[in-house]
Amino acid sequence: MTEPTPAPDEPTNKRRFSRRALFGATGAGVVVAAAGGVTAARLADDDSSTSNVVAFRGTRQAGIVTEAQDRLHFASFDVITDSRDDLIDMLQRWTAAAERMTRGDETVDGGAVDHGEYNPPADTGEALGLDASSLTLTVGFGPGLFGPSASDPDRPDRFGLASRKPDALKDLPAFAKDAIEPSRSYGDICVQACANDPQVAVHAIRNLARMGFGVVSVRWSQLGFGRTSTTTVSQQTPRNMFGFKDGTANIRAEQTDVVNRWVWVDPADNAAPAQWMTGGSYLVARRIRMDIEPWDRANLSEQEAIVGRTKGAGAPLGMTREDDTPDFAVATADGPMIARDAHVRLAHPDNLNGIQILRRGYNFTDGSDGFGHLDAGLFFIAYCRDPDSQFVPMQKQLASKDAMMEYLTHNGSALFACPPGLQPGEWWGQHLFT
Amino acid sequence: MTEPTPAPDEPTNKRRFSRRALFGATGAGVVVAAAGGVTAARLADDDSSTSNVVAFRGTRQAGIVTEAQDRLHFASFDVITDSRDDLIDMLQRWTAAAERMTRGDETVDGGAVDHGEYNPPADTGEALGLDASSLTLTVGFGPGLFGPSASDPDRPDRFGLASRKPDALKDLPAFAKDAIEPSRSYGDICVQACANDPQVAVHAIRNLARMGFGVVSVRWSQLGFGRTSTTTVSQQTPRNMFGFKDGTANIRAEQTDVVNRWVWVDPADNAAPAQWMTGGSYLVARRIRMDIEPWDRANLSEQEAIVGRTKGAGAPLGMTREDDTPDFAVATADGPMIARDAHVRLAHPDNLNGIQILRRGYNFTDGSDGFGHLDAGLFFIAYCRDPDSQFVPMQKQLASKDAMMEYLTHNGSALFACPPGLQPGEWWGQHLFT
Numbered sequence: 095m096t097e098p099t100p101a102p103d104e105p106t107n108k109r110r111f112s113r114r115a116l117f118g119a120t121g122a123g124v125v126v127a128a129a130g131g132v133t134a135a136r137l138a139d140d141d142s143s144t145s146n147v148v149a150f151r152g153t154r155q156a157g158i159v160t161e162a163q164d165r166l167h168f169a170s171f172d173v174i175t176d177s178r179d180d181l182i183d184m185l186q187r188w189t190a191a192a193e194r195m196t197r198g199d200e201t202v203d204g205g206a207v208d209h210g211e212y213n214p215p216a217d218t219g220e221a222l223g224l225d226a227s228s229l230t231l232t233v234g235f236g237p238g239l240f241g242p243s244a245s246d247p248d249r250p251d252r253f254g255l256a257s258r259k260p261d262a263l264k265d266l267p268a269f270a271k272d273a274i275e276p277s278r279s280y281g282d283i284c285v286q287a288c289a290n291d292p293q294v295a296v297h298a299i300r301n302l303a304r305m306g307f308g309v310v311s312v313r314w315s316q317l318g319f320g321r322t323s324t325t326t327v328s329q330q331t332p333r334n335m336f337g338f339k340d341g342t343a344n345i346r347a348e349q350t351d352v353v354n355r356w357v358w359v360d361p362a363d364n365a366a367p368a369q370w371m372t373g374g375s376y377l378v379a380r381r382i383r384m385d386i387e388p389w390d391r392a393n394l395s396e397q398e399a400i401v402g403r404t405k406g407a408g409a410p411l412g413m414t415r416e417d418d419t420p421d422f423a424v425a426t427a428d429g430p431m432i433a434r435d436a437h438v439r440l441a442h443p444d445n446l447n448g449i450q451i452l453r454r455g456y457n458f459t460d461g462s463d464g465f466g467h468l469d470a471g472l473f474f475i476a477y478c479r480d481p482d483s484q485f486v487p488m489q490k491q492l493a494s495k496d497a498m499m500e501y502l503t504h505n506g507s508a509l510f511a512c513p514p515g516l517q518p519g520e521w522w523g524q525h526l527f528t
Numbered sequence: 529m530t531e532p533t534p535a536p537d538e539p540t541n542k543r544r545f546s547r548r549a550l551f552g553a554t555g556a557g558v559v560v561a562a563a564g565g566v567t568a569a570r571l572a573d574d575d576s577s578t579s580n581v582v583a584f585r586g587t588r589q590a591g592i593v594t595e596a597q598d599r600l601h602f603a604s605f606d607v608i609t610d611s612r613d614d615l616i617d618m619l620q621r622w623t624a625a626a627e628r629m630t631r632g633d634e635t636v637d638g639g640a641v642d643h644g645e646y647n648p649p650a651d652t653g654e655a656l657g658l659d660a661s662s663l664t665l666t667v668g669f670g671p672g673l674f675g676p677s678a679s680d681p682d683r684p685d686r687f688g689l690a691s692r693k694p695d696a697l698k699d700l701p702a703f704a705k706d707a708i709e710p711s712r713s714y715g716d717i718c719v720q721a722c723a724n725d726p727q728v729a730v731h732a733i734r735n736l737a738r739m740g741f742g743v744v745s746v747r748w749s750q751l752g753f754g755r756t757s758t759t760t761v762s763q764q765t766p767r768n769m770f771g772f773k774d775g776t777a778n779i780r781a782e783q784t785d786v787v788n789r790w791v792w793v794d795p796a797d798n799a800a801p802a803q804w805m806t807g808g809s810y811l812v813a814r815r816i817r818m819d820i821e822p823w824d825r826a827n828l829s830e831q832e833a834i835v836g837r838t839k840g841a842g843a844p845l846g847m848t849r850e851d852d853t854p855d856f857a858v859a860t861a862d863g864p865m866i867a868r869d870a871h872v873r874l875a876h877p878d879n880l881n882g883i884q885i886l887r888r889g890y891n892f893t894d895g896s897d898g899f900g901h902l903d904a905g906l907f908f909i910a911y912c913r914d915p916d917s918q919f920v921p922m923q924k925q926l927a928s929k930d931a932m933m934e935y936l937t938h939n940g941s942a943l944f945a946c947p948p949g950l951q952p953g954e955w956w957g958q959h960l961f962t
Contacts, residue, residue, distance in 0.1 A: 165726075165753075167893070172900075206771055207840035211829040218824055219771020219839055220754075220891070223764065277898060292599075292726075292753035293767075296893050300902060304824050311900030317753065317893060319599075319726035320654075330657065333727075337640060337653020390652055390738050395645040405653055406641035457654070459601070459730050459751060461894065464711060466606075466745030468734060 146290070147226045150193045152515040157230030158357065158375055158477050159347035159452065161326045163288040166318030166456040167295040168379065168473065169303065170281030170508055171310035173239060178253045182527055184309040188233075188302055189521040195294075198226030201301045218304065221297035229289040231298055233522045234377045234510025237263050239282040246280075258526060260368035262376055262480050263511045269493035269504070278381050278506035281313045286377070286475065292317070314506070316381065318456020318473050325454060331408060331416065335384050335457050335470050336501075338401050339408035342416050343442070345452045356450045356484065357477050358514075370525035373514030375477040378451075378485045381458075381506025384471035389501045400497045402438030410438060435497040446491065449484050451476040471502075481509060580724070581660045584627045586949040591664030592791065592809055592911050593781035593886065595760040597722040600752030600890040601729040602813065602907065603737065604715030604942055605744035607673060612687045616961055618743040622667075622736055623955040629732050632660030635739070652738065655731035663723040665732055667956045668811045668944025671697050673716040680714075692960060694802035696810055696914050697945045703927035703938065712815050712940035715747045720811070720909065726751070748940070750815065752890020752907045759888060765842060765850065769818050769891050769904050770935075772835050773842035776850050777876070779886045790884045790918065791911050792948075804959035807948030809911040812885075812919045815892075815940025818905035823935045834931045836872030844872060869931040880925065883918050886911040905936075915943060 148156050173181060191201040200206055205217030237243035240258070241251030244265035265280065285302055287295040296317070303312050322334045323341035327348050334340040345352050354360075359371045389397070394405060402420065403410055410420035412431040422439055424431040432439050443450050454477065459470040478484040493499060513525060582590050607615060625635040634640055639651030671677035674693035675685030699714065719736055721729040730751070737746050756768045757775035761782050768774040779786050788794075793805045823831070828839060836854065837844055844854035846865040856873055858865040866873050877884050888911065893904040912918040927933060947959065 174900075207828065207838070209828065212827050214825050215771070215828050215831070215839065217771075218769075218820070220767045220769055222767060222771070222840070293891065296753065296891075296904075300820065300893075300904070303902065304821070307821075312896045312902060313900075315893075315896050315902065317751075317895070319730065319751065319753070333654045333656060335652075335654055337649070337651075337656070386652070386734065387738070387741075391648050393646050394641065394643065394649050397649070404641070405649065406656070457727065457730075459734075459749075461751070462746045462749050466608075466747075468737065468746060468749065470730075470734070 146228050147197055148228050148230050150196045150231075150516070151518060151520075153373065154358070154515045155232050155374070155512055156196070156515070157232035157286055157288050158454070158512070159325055159353060160228075160230050160288075161329060161347070162321045162323050162454055163228050163230070164290045164321055165288070165292040165295050166321075166473065167287045167292070167299045167315065168318070168475070169285050169287075169299045169315040170236070170313045170379075171283045171285070171303070171306065172313045173252075173282040173309065174311050175309050176252045177309075178527070180309050181253060182523075184306050185523045185527075186521045187305055189516070191301060191305060192231040192233075192298070192522070195221075195298050195301070196226060196229045196231060198224075198229075201305065218297065218301055220300075221294050224291055224294050224297075227289040227291035227294040229287065229294050229298060231302075232286040232288075232377075232512060234284045234286075234512040235263075235523065235526065236280060236282045236284065236508065236510050237265055238280065243280075245276070253527075255526065258367045258370065260364055260371050260511055262363075262371075262482055263509065266378070266481070266489075266507055266509055267486065269489050271493055271499055271502075271504070272507070273503050273505050274507045275505050278314050278316075280508055281510075283310060284377065284379070284508065284510045292319070316458060316473050316506075317460075318458050320457040322455045322457055322472060323453045325452070334455075334472055335386055335459075336389055336397070336401070338397075338403060338405055339416060340455070340472075341453055342403075342408055343438075345450055352450065353452070356479055357452050359479050363480065370513055371511055374512050375452075375479065376481045376485075377508075377510045377512050378474070378476045378478065378481055379506065379508040379510070380474040380504050382472045382474050383469065383503040383505055385467075385501045385503065386470050387467050392501075399433050400435075400437060400501075402432045402436030411436075433497065435495055437492070437496050437498045440491050440496050441488065446488055449488055451478045451484050451488065477512070580662050581631055582662050582664050584630045584665075584950070585952060585954075587807065588792070588949045589666050589808070589946055590630070590949070591666035591720055591722050592888070592946070593759055593787060594662075594664050594722070595763060595781070596755045596757050596888055597662050597664070598724050598755055599722070599726040599729050600755075600907065601721045601726070601733045601749065602752070602909070603719050603721075603733045603749040604670070604747045604813075605717045605719075605737070605740065606747045607686075607716040607743065608745045609743045610686045611743075612961070614743050615687060616957075618740050619957045619961075620955045621739055623950070625735060625739060626665040626667075626732070626956070629655075629728075629735070630660060630663045630665060632658075632663075635735050652731065652735055654734075655728050658725055658728050658731075661723040661725035661728040663721065663728050663732060665736075666720040666722075666811075666946060668718045668720075668946040669697075669957065669960065670714060670716045670718065670942065670944050671699055672714065677714075679710070687961075689960065692801045692804065694798055694805050694945055696797075696805075696916055697943065700812070700915065700923075700941055700943055701920065703923050705927055705933055705936075705938070706941070707937050707939050708941045709939050712748050712750075714942055715944075717744060718811065718813070718942065718944045726753070750892060750907050750940075751894075752892050754891040756889045756891055756906060757887045759886070768889075768906055769820055769893075770823055770831070770835070772831075772837060772839055773850060774889070774906075775887055776837075776842055777872075779884055786884065787886070790913055791886050793913050797914060804947055805945055808946050809886075809913065810915045810919075811942075811944045811946050812908070812910045812912065812915055813940070813942040813944070814908040814923075814938050816906045816908050817903065817937040817939055819901075819935045819937065820904050821901050826935075833867050834869075834871060834935075836866045836870030845870075867931065869929055871926070871930050871932045874925050874930050875922065880922055883922055885918050885922065911946070 640653035
């Protein structure tokens, strides 16, 4: 383990290796004293690193009900070309690179060092030696790609897509207390990169941004360092920056009926021109600054009253276990045990006509705000079948009534239409553009 | 594993547990069906989570030659009080909390949920359930704490420390091409939090910031998602945002003579009033924005010529293995194999009168710059015995001659004096203040 992947059998400085081959040789503690690239690759395929690969193709896009990875890099892009052909070409190149990167490979074979000495490397290289880390790349298309939108009413329909715009894909309405900053909001295309190694997620976004040179430009991006949601029954519930467990009552991948009811777009949902979204999902992104310093000065009972759960176990107030069902009817001398403006009450399906969403958010800290405070919070991501009848009524209720809003500032907002998964040979957006 | 740490034997909503106890019970997959807090804590002590604890006290501060953890949260604080007593009191409280957090515990026993229902919790709670994650907290004191400094010449000597200021502790000089932003630079006190879980590092900084309310204010802070340096012989060399291995020739903890020569302040280095720094080290921090988009357009041979190493193996040009010694004398028809302005040549001890430093930097990506680019780079941290005779001449040479400077912007800069480690009962800064 003292020798970081020498290339002892090669007479030159260069050597062909894949990211996974490299990892296979070193990560497994195997000293490949005289093995060529092929052997190293085979070693890699035999070792456990393959278990860190999430399948790229399938009925659904990965990264939605996939067990939530620990780290996030999310990017929203503006399309800066008017050329439909250039955009399609980029999406095809993106798809090929994304599929490779999710396998733990470079964007193109030998991209970092074997792409020609007098060419810019086709892969930027900072993920060499790292395994796939369960990387998922999830693509979505924003309202502006289809022409005029609420945030940009004068935008032309550059790509002839207006007729294929789903009714559900429109800028979110303004909610009470919104403080939306356009530079942190909107966008024509998004890519959500989730991985258990942040360098793998950053590498993926960076390389896609780079491949999009002249076609797209990064409008905004957000790193998340810790997941706040639980998307499978086997995951522990993590904690958000208020110190509370977050995602206890989230939809789980295993709840097939619930997922089908609330996450995936159904054929009946779309008029014929938007059938390309059947089997997809709508991604809502909200950058929620949490005013952690005032929160930290609130006493425990106030914090728990606002959340409606205990801070330690995460149990609904009046209960002892995290997965106990909240009983909103229990009364105390001072009023309901779970207050009328408690977050858990207002966000609960029983108080939202049964509405559910799939949350997949991440904690963030983006340095300091210049006033002596940490700029920290929750990068909220939710997937839903129809934002208009799921996220919008939920957020309307929370924005106007939730006691927690005193400590929250929503300063980024975006909505994207994420198509279904890809069959062999298909590319991102194929059924939208063709 | 489906049940996130219930507290089945407790009649109330509250339960006393330590972060490590919580982790011990769940992380090891043990279902503690009817165990009280004490039993859970014992389980924790028996399991492997204790191997993720780095000792807080010792001859040296942890976090300097400690095997580099994967994630960073670095904070620089301004002292906003004039009260020496308040400052000392905070440093004592910080020390106690830091020692606890590096063990994987809350800032105070039961701080998140057992500090009294009508008090603000003493711990913010977002690290509950996470183990120690090899957290280290390293403290340093900046020039401004001692009165006037180059960046703030009118500052009074608020704490009567001017006479104890080491000669070595002064703002770094301006280097060629510096673009230093004061809002990302300087500071009176720093804390470097390194951990293998970023949420643990963020939690530590946040809680120290919070405990310092009224005494200190966060001046700037920086997250790093991937280490770029190797501080022990057993660590693989990671890659920086240029895709190259970084830290190959770094000082290693095991090189005791080298460490003693270049990292730790010697009794002979300090005039008597600054003896409090004997056994400590000076921390140089530089926020280096890497212009990754132009870099990514440079061809491979140009990138390798600039670095002076191959991108794949990380070997010095003309060699095949990462740990081969660079031979600066080898010539080609076009000039030296390793160019005169190559980074590896200029930074090599042979070309710097033998100078070495201990690097401990981290990759960062701080969203986007508003011009369609990722704001990415290297948060450079180095430890040295005397910045004036180590970092300063090295950086003078690099800033003026290194071909890589075309792609770098140094926009943050700070220097801190990190005292030696703490003996039992001692607190951060004790030998400076008393």
